[in-house]
Amino acid sequence: MPPRIDFISLGVRDVRASRRFYVDGMGWPVHREVSGEVLFIQANHGLMLSIWDRGQMHSEAGVDDDCSVPPITLSHNVGSSAEVDGLIAAAQAAGATVVSPGRTQSWGGYTGYIADPDGFRWEIAYNPTWSRHDDGTVTV
Secondary structure, X not given: OOOOOOEEEEEEOOHHHHHHHHHHXXXXXXXXXXXXXXXXXXXXXXXXXXXXXXXXXXXXXXXXXXXXXXXXXXXXXXXXXXXHHHHHHHHHHOOOEEEEEEEEOOXXXXXXXXXXXXXXXXXXXXXXXXXXXXXXXXXX
């Protein structure tokens, strides 16, 4: 797996309150939004910041909403479901814990989650709507 982060997802208690902070207060532009559930902000060249409802995030990642799991995921996006499964297997061989094996998600993508030795969640994802352009802009 090449060293690359495509998304940083913050699991928040109140997406609307976080929107008021990041968008209204800090002036960061919204790239895409599902009101009250998730919003995406292009944070850097090819990098998206996802502000995501914490309960939904933990549900998709296959963890209980418990304080020992940091409410943050780092995402590595790939070009197919098979690549997701291959990288999860490689990470497991390297010592990661498979938290949630690859599966098709309700939003149309295919994701699996691993935990590094400290419990930080990595989402390995295939999102058919995700693309990064040469200039660094992202389409989700």
